Amino acid sequence: xxxxxxxxxxxxxxxxxxxxxxxxxxxxxxxxxxxxxxxxxxxxxxxxxxxxxxxxxxxxxxxxxxxxxxxxxxxxxxxxxxxxxxxxxxxxxxxxxxxxxxxxxxxxxxxxxxxxxxxxxxxxxxxxxxxxxxxxxxxxxxxxxxxxxxxxxxxxxxxxxxxxxxxxxxxxxxxxxxxxxxxxxxxxxxxxxxxxxxxxxxxxxxxxxxxxxxxxxxxxxxxxxxxxxxxxxxxxxxxxxxxxxxxxxxxxxxxxxxxxxxxxxxxxxxxxxxxxxxxxxxxxxxxxxxxxxxxxxxxxxxxxxxxxxxxxxxxxxxxxxxxxxxxxxxxxxxxxxxxxxxxxxxxxxxxxxxxxxxxxxxxxxxxxxxxxxxxxxxxxxxxxxxxxxxxxxxxxxxxxxxxxxxxxxxxxxxxxxxxxxxxxxxxxxxxxxxxxxxxxxxxxxxxxxxxxxxxxxxxxxxxxxxxxxxxxxxxxxxxxxxxxxxxxxxxxxxxxxxxxxxxxxxxxxxxxxxxxxxxxxxxxxxxxxxxxxxxxxxxxxxxxxxxxxxxxxxxxxxxxxxxxxxxxxxxxxxxxxxxxxxxxxxxxxxxxxxxxxxxxxxxxxxxxxxxxxxxxxxxxxxxxxxxxxxxxxxxxxxxxxxxxxxxxxxxxxxxxxxxxxxxxxxxxxxxxxxxxxxxxxxxxxxxxxxxxxxxxxxxxxxxx
Numbered sequence: 001x002x003x004x005x006x007x008x009x010x011x012x013x014x015x016x017x018x019x020x021x022x023x024x025x026x027x028x029x030x031x032x033x034x035x036x037x038x039x040x041x042x043x044x045x046x047x048x049x050x051x052x053x054x055x056x057x058x059x060x061x062x063x064x065x066x067x068x069x070x071x072x073x074x075x076x077x078x079x080x081x082x083x084x085x086x087x088x089x090x091x092x093x094x095x096x097x098x099x100x101x102x103x104x105x106x107x108x109x110x111x112x113x114x115x116x117x118x119x120x121x122x123x124x125x126x127x128x129x130x131x132x133x134x135x136x137x138x139x140x141x142x143x144x145x146x147x148x149x150x151x152x153x154x155x156x157x158x159x160x161x162x163x164x165x166x167x168x169x170x171x172x173x174x175x176x177x178x179x180x181x182x183x184x185x186x187x188x189x190x191x192x193x194x195x196x197x198x199x200x201x202x203x204x205x206x207x208x209x210x211x212x213x214x215x216x217x218x219x220x221x222x223x224x225x226x227x228x229x230x231x232x233x234x235x236x237x238x239x240x241x242x243x244x245x246x247x248x249x250x251x252x253x254x255x256x257x258x259x260x261x262x263x264x265x266x267x268x269x270x271x272x273x274x275x276x277x278x279x280x281x282x283x284x285x286x287x288x289x290x291x292x293x294x295x296x297x298x299x300x301x302x303x304x305x306x307x308x309x310x311x312x313x314x315x316x317x318x319x320x321x322x323x324x325x326x327x328x329x330x331x332x333x334x335x336x337x338x339x340x341x342x343x344x345x346x347x348x349x350x351x352x353x354x355x356x357x358x359x360x361x362x363x364x365x366x367x368x369x370x371x372x373x374x375x376x377x378x379x380x381x382x383x384x385x386x387x388x389x390x391x392x393x394x395x396x397x398x399x400x401x402x403x404x405x406x407x408x409x410x411x412x413x414x415x416x417x418x419x420x421x422x423x424x425x426x427x428x429x430x431x432x433x434x435x436x437x438x439x440x441x442x443x444x445x446x447x448x449x450x451x452x453x454x455x456x457x458x459x460x461x462x463x464x465x466x467x468x469x470x471x472x473x474x475x476x477x478x479x480x481x482x483x484x485x486x487x488x489x490x491x492x493x494x495x496x497x498x499x500x501x502x503x504x505x506x507x508x509x510x511x512x513x514x515x516x517x518x519x520x521x522x523x524x525x526x527x528x529x530x531x532x533x534x535x536x537x538x539x540x541x542x543x544x545x546x547x548x549x550x551x552x553x554x555x556x557x558x559x560x561x562x563x564x565x566x567x568x569x570x571x572x573x574x575x576x577x578x579x580x581x582x583x584x585x586x587x588x589x590x591x592x593x594x595x596x597x598x599x600x601x602x603x604x605x606x607x608x609x610x611x612x613x614x615x616x617x618x619x620x621x622x623x624x625x626x627x628x629x630x631x632x633x634x635x636x637x638x639x640x641x642x643x644x645x646x647x648x649x650x651x652x653x654x655x656x657x658x659x660x661x662x663x664x665x666x667x668x669x670x671x672x673x674x675x676x677x678x679x680x681x682x683x684x685x686x687x688x689x690x691x692x693x694x695x696x697x698x699x700x701x702x703x704x
Contacts, residue, residue, distance in 0.1 A: 011039050011040060011043055012039055012042065012043060014043070016047065016051075016056075019043060019047065019056060020056050023056060023059045023060050023063065026063075028063045028064075028066070031063075031064065031067075033542045033543040033545065033546045034543065034545070034546075037064070037542055037543075037546045037548070038114060038456075038546070040060065040064075041115075041546075041547075041548065044056070044057055044060060044552065048552075053551055053552060053554075057552040058552065058553065058554075058555050058556050060552070061548070061552045061553035061556055061558060061559075062553075062556050062557075062558065064542060064548060065522075065540060065542070065548065065553060065556075065558045069540040069541060069542045069543075069548065069558075070164065070520045070540065070541045070544070071518050071519065071520050071521065071522050071523075071524075071538060071539070071540055071541075071550060071559075072117075072118050072119060072120065072121060072518075072539055072540070072541045072547075073118070073505060073518040073534075073537050073538055073539075074111075074117045074118040074481070074537040074538075074539065075109070075118065075483060075537075076481075076483070076505065076507065076537065077100060077483060077484065077485050077491070077506070078097050078098070078099065078100065078107065078465075078483045079097055079098030079099045079100050079101075079106070080097060080098050080132070080464045080465065081095050081096075081097045081462060081463070081464060081465065081467070081483070082096050082097055082098065082106075082129070082130040082131060082132045082137070082403060083095065083096040083129075083130035083131065083132075083137045083138035083149070083403055083405055084138065084403065084405040084406050084450060084452070084462055085136075085138045085139055085140050085147070085405065086140075086452045086454060087110075087140050087144050087161075088140055088142060088143065088144045089144060089455060090113070090413060090453075090454040090455035090456075091112065091113055091114065091454060091455045091456065091545075092110050092111065092112055092113065092119070092144075092545065093110070093111045093113060093452060093454070093460055093462075094108060094109070094110050094111075094138055094140065094147055094161075095108070095109050095110075095111065095138075095462070095467075096108050096129045096130030096137065096138045096149050097109070097129070097130075097483075098128075098129070100485070100491045101491065103126075104125065104126070105123065105124040105125045105126050105127050105128065105129065106123075106124050106127065106128055106129030106130065107121055107122065107123050107124065107129065108121070108122045108124075108129060108130075108138070108147065108149055108159070109121045109122075110147075110161065110162065111460075111467070112545065112546060112547050113454040113455070113456065113458040113460055113469060114456055114458060114547075115478070115479070115539070115547040116460075116467075116468075116469035116478050116479025116480075116481075117479070117537070117539045117547040118539070118547075119162070119539065119541040119544065119545055119546065119547050120161070120162050120163070120164055120541060120544055120545075121164065122159055122164060122165065122166060123503075124151070124166075127151050127152055128151065128152050128153065129149060129150075129151060130149055130150060131150055131153055131197055131403075132402045132403050133197060134197060134199065134257055134258070134403075134404070135258060135403055135404035135405050136199065136200075136201070136258060136259075136405065137149065137150040137197075137403075138150075138405070139200075139201065139202060140161070141158075141202050141206045142202060142204055142205075142206060143206060144161060145160065145161060145206070146158050146159070146160060146161060146206065147159050147160075147161045148200070148202070148209070149167075150197065150198070150200075151167075151170075152195075153195070153196065153197045154172060154174055154175075154194070154195030154196065154197070154198075155170050155171065155172045155195070156170065156171045156172075156198065156200055156209065156211065157169070157170050158170070158209075158226065158228075160228075161544075162541075162543070162544030162545050163544060164541075164544065168228045168229050169226060169227065169228055169229065169230055169231070169232075170231045170232065171209060171211060171224050171231075171232040171233075172195065172231075172232070172233050172234075173198075173211055173213060173222055173224065173232065173233060173234050173239065174195040174196050174197075174198045174211070174213045175193045175194070175195045175234065176193060176234055177213075177214045177215050177216055177219075196213070198211050198212055198213045198255075199211075199212040199255070199256050199257050199258050199259045199270065200212065200259065201259045201260050201261050201268065201270075202261060203223075203226075203261050203265060204261060204262075204263055204264070204265050205265065206226065207225065207226055208223050208224060208225055208226055209223070209224045209226055210222070210223055210224075210242075210259060210261060210268050210295075211224060212255040212256040212257070212259050212270065213255055214255055215241045215242075216241060217241075217243060217250075218243065218244060218245075218250045218251065218252065219241040219242055219243055219244055219300075220242060220244035220251070220253060220254075220255045220256070220295070220302075221241075221242050221244070221255055221256070221259075221268075221295070222239055222240060222241045222242060223239070223240045223242065223297070223300075224236075224238075224239055225238040225239070240300070241300070242295055242300030242301070243299075243300050243301060244295065244300065244301060244302050245301045245302065246301065246302040246304075246305055251302050251305060253272070253275060253291070253293065253302070253305060254272045254274065254275050254291075255272065256270035256271060256272050256293070257270075257271065257272050257273045257274075258270050258271055260315060260319060261297075262318065262319045263318050265297065266296070266297055266298070267294045267295060267296055267297055267303065267319070267335070268294070268295040268297060269292070269293075269294045269295075269315055269319040269334055269335075270292070270293070270295075270315075271290060271291065271292040271293075271309060271313050271315075272290065272291050272292075272293075273290055273311070274288040274289070274290070275288060275289050275290060275291035275307065289307065289309070290309040290310060290311050290313065291305055291306060291307050291309050292305075292306040292309045292313065292315075292322055292324070292332075292334075292337065293305040293306065293337075294319070294334070294335060294337075303335070303336075304336055304337040305337070306322075306332065306337035309324050310324060310325045310326060311324070311326065312324070312325075312326065312354055312355070312356055312357055313357070314357035314358070314359060315334055315359075316334065316359050316363040316366075317359060317361065317362070317363045318363050319334045319335070320333070320334050320335060320363070321333065321334050321340070321363070321384075322334040322337075323343070323357040323359075323366055323368070324357075325354060326353045326354045327344075327351055327352065327353055327354065328342055328343065328344030328345075328351050329342075329343040329344055329351065329354050329357075329368045329370070329379070330342055330343060331343055331366075331384055340384065341384050343366075343368060343379065343381060343384075343386075346385070346386040347379050347386055347389060349370070349372060349375075349377055349379070349389060350372045350375070351370050351372065352370070352371050352372050353370070353371045354368060354369065354370055354371075355369040355370065355371050355376075355397055355400070355408070356368075356369040356397075356400070356407050356408055356409065357369075358407050358409040358410070358411065359411075360411040360415035361411060361413055361415065362415060364382060364383055364415060365380065365381065365382050365387070365411065365415045365432070366380075366381040366384075367379070367380055367381075367409045367411070367418060368380075368381070369397060369407075369408060369409055369420075371397075374394050375391070375392075375393075375394060376392045376394075376395070376396055376397055377389055377390060377391055377392060378390035378392070378409060378418070378420060378430075380418075380432055380436065387432065387433065387434060388432065388433055388434050388435060388436045389436070390418075390420065390430055390436045392420070392422070392428075395422050395423070395426075395428075396422065396423045397420075397421065397422060397423070398421035398422050398423050398445070398448065398449060399423075399449045400449060401449045401450040401462075402449075402464075403450075405450065406449075406450025406451055406452050406462060407450060407451065408420065408421040408449075408450070408451065409421075409451070410451035410452055410453040410459065411453060412453050412472075413453065413454075413455065415432070416431070416432055417429060417430060417431055417432060417439070417453075417472075418430050418432055419442075419451050419453060419459055419472070421445065421448060421449070421450075421451055421461070425443065425444065425445045425446035425447075425448070426441055426442070426443065426445055427441065427442040427445045427448075427451070427459070427461065427470070428440075428441050428442075429441075429442065429459075429472060429475075440475045441475075442459070442470050442472075442475055442477070443477070444468055444470075444477045444480055445461055445468065446466070447463040447464070447465065447466035447482065448461035448462065448463045448466055448468060449462070449463050449464075450462045450463070453472070457471055457472045457473045458470070458471065458472070458478070459472050464484075465482055465483045465484035466480070466481070466482050466483065466484075467480070467481055467483065468480040468481075486508060487618070487621045487623060487644070487687070487688040488617050488618035488619060488621040488642070488688065488690055489508055489617050489618075490613060490614050490616075490617075490642070490652050491506075491614060492506050492512070492513040492515075492614060492695075493612065493614045493615060495569070496513065496515070496569050496697060496698055497515060498515055498569070498698065499515075499517060502517065504516065504517055505517065505518065505534075507526075507530040507533050507534060508617075509529065509530065511695070511696045512695040512696045512697065512698065513695070513698065514526065514527045514529065514530040514698075515698065516530065516534055518534075518538055521558075522540070522550070522553065522558045522559040522560065523559075523560055523562060524538060524550070524559070524560070524561055524562065525561075525562045525563075525564075526561065526562075526563075527563060527564070528561075528563060531561065535550065535551055536551075538550035538551070540553065540558070569697040569698050570697070571696070571697045572611060572615070572697065574610050574611065575610060576609065576610060576611055576615070576616075576694035577607040577608065577609055577610060577640055577694075578607070578608050578610050579605060579606070579607055579608075580605060580606055580607070580608045580656070581604065581605045582596070582600050582603065582604050582605065582606075584596075584604060597659075598679060600658055600668065601658025601659035601666045601668075602658070602659055603637060603638055603658055603659070605638065606637075606638040606639070606656040606657075606658060606668075607638060607639055607640050607656060608640065608655075608656050608668070609640040609654050609655070609656070609692055611694060613642070613652055613653075613654040615694060615695055616640075616642050616654060616692040616693060616694055616695060617642065617692075617693050617695055618641070618642035618643070618688070618689065618690030618691065618692060618693065619690055619691065619693050620690050620691075621688045621689070621690040622688060622689050622690060623687065623688045624686065624687045624688065628683045628686050628688075628689060629683065630660050630661065630662055633657065633660045633665060633689070634660050636657055636691050637657055637658070637659070637660060638656065638657065638658075639656070639657060639691050639692075640654065640655065640656055640657075640691065640692040641654075641655065641656070641657045641667070641689055641690065641691055641692055642654050642689070642690060642691075642692040643671070643686050643687075643688065643689035643690075644686070644687045644688050644689075645671055645672075645681075645685050645686060645687065646685065646687070651671075651672055653667060653670075653671035653672060653681075654692060655667035655668050655669050655670070655671070656668050659680070661680055663680060663682055663683065664680035664681050664682040664683050664685075665680060665681050665683075665686075665689075666679060666680055666681070667681060
């Protein structure tokens with residue numbers, strides 16, 4: 001048996017000379033990435049800070065990468081991030097996201113928290129990945145070996161984590177007996193048997209999945225055997241429907257919208273946001289209400305249904321306790337539904353509304369985020385007893401996550417500290433106890449709406465288009481990235497991609513775009529002018545889990561630059577703008593003039609863009625807020641402008657600015673999103689706007 005790669009305690013503090021000797025003397029046959037890579041990487045980072053990238057970095061890279069590693073590019077631009085899941089060991093965060101053009105599918109990426117870089121990525125070319133409507137669409141298996149994700153809002157696909165491969169197991173069981181659930185569409189007959197978004201969870205031993213969906217004879221879900229390489233549907237062998245009877249009678253309940261399997265494997269607990277329980281004594285039109293219940297795995301029947309539930313709600317990790325209610329906060333037994341405590345009685349504070357519940361990883365501690373008008377606070381409980389109160393002193397909570405996967409309070413792994421997300425892009429770290437103490441503030445949290453506290457003193461914050469990683473010991477920001485296109489840009493034309501058989505990366509330049517491609521073998525195609533921008537995002541994935549900087553391997557057989565694309569794109573022949581004239585008839589009546597103004601604005605001539613939207617950028621850019629106003633936009637009347645609408649979508653508009661009022665603008669052609677009852681596009685619906693500037697197609701590749 002080969003010996004250890006190195007004495008890790010000596011590696012951290014060794015001298016530069018000792019480090020250089022180690023690269024020749026160490027037994028790399030005993031190198032284990034999970035044990036050895038992190039301390040070696042940290043020592044080489046220190047050497048780089050002191051002396052830059054040296055021959056020692058290249059020699060270590062040759063040894064570490066010799067056994068094989070994939071080059072992975074941390075993305076610069078992606079669509080909206082939709083689902084989030086922290087790995088069981090706290091060292092990786094999985095994220096499911098759209099692509100910039102949702103019609104072209106989505107991706108599941110795994111980020112290493114220690115480096116803030118992507119170490120694994122799986123792309124779905126035409127399949128929609130995850131959902132922002134409900135939590136837990138993306139889940140790790142208990143051992144961390146597998147990742148399950150909802151595909152096309154219907155199918156659950158399971159892929160092997162850190163392997164970079166597509167799902168090897170799928171379960172499609174949400175059709176036939178109720179798809180989609182009542183109330184989710186105007187006319188359910190139009191989408192019959194198309195499937196619907198299911199809640200689901202792993203069994204503790206990873207041999208089964210529970211999928212919450214209407215089934216035959218009033219069933220509320222089914223237990224599906226998990227075997228790699230199989231595809232399960234409603235008629236597959238081994239699938240077991242859960243009848244969900246309550247006290248020997250059909251429960252007539254709705255399926256859960258969130259579920260978890262208890263650690264002992266005996267029950268499945270969860271809640272339903274809109275329960276329509278049709279009991280014999282119920283009125284003819286019962287009001288929808290939330291409910292919680294527990295399903296016995298052996299019989300498939302409900303052990304109880306708790307109809308007094310009010311949102312927000314959070315089960316403890318083991319399902320034994322249930323925190324619920326917006327005023328006051330309450331605690332119930334998760335196994336029986338019986339009330340345990342009124343959490344507000346022990347706290348001498350005014351509870352206007354509960355914003356969120358957050359359990360510690362071991363389930364002993366609970367954070368209750370409350371809105372007390374001008375005095376938001378966090379109530380901290382230990383085993384159901386008040387431990388302390390975090391007084392935020394009028395500092396408001398940050399925005400809440402749409403997905404619900406991550407919250408505005410994150411517990412440290414041992415439950416002794418907590419991180420709280422506040423407005424104005426700040427995070428506060430608190431020491432938890434009878435008298436909570438604020439330890440430090442972290443900056444750089446703009447665009448963040450969810451927190452997760454991982455292993456190795458790392459806090460990660462995520463948003464729709466943002467992600468950031470902090471060292472909680474020092475408060476230093478390790479890495480931050482906005483994954484959204486810069487204001488004034490839309491994705492480049494697809495026919496400008498020089499690699500027709502592959503998806504290219506792209507980097508904006510003053511004249512247009514540079515197209516790039518990072519290949520798994522370490523070859524990176526990138527024009528010289530954009531290398532400095534791309535290089536920090538290039539990482540080798542060692543063992544599929546650990547990032548090794550590409551720059552350390554440059555100059556070895558494992559990493560090299562290539563300059564050009566295989567061919568160039570012919571420039572467009574037509575002019576970017578064409579002057580248009582609006583005829584004004586002689587003797588025009590007032591009614592006709594008003595009709596003309598309503599259609600074309602007050603201009604007699606304007607410049608109309610003649611190329612597609614993605615052939616332009618916008619300069620200068622006015623961003624959402626006071627800058628988008630009549631005074632700033634009036635000088636651009638008659639010109640072609642480019643703008644982005646709405647906060648969450650990727651809707652862009654290109655057209656001539658025909659009119660500016662105190663409330664909005666008139667474009668020709670009209671913007672694709674907005675109220676068509678109103679002639680003007682309101683300023684409040686514009687995220688950025690600027691005069692349209694035509695881009696140049698990629699030129700001839702540079703001579704090598």
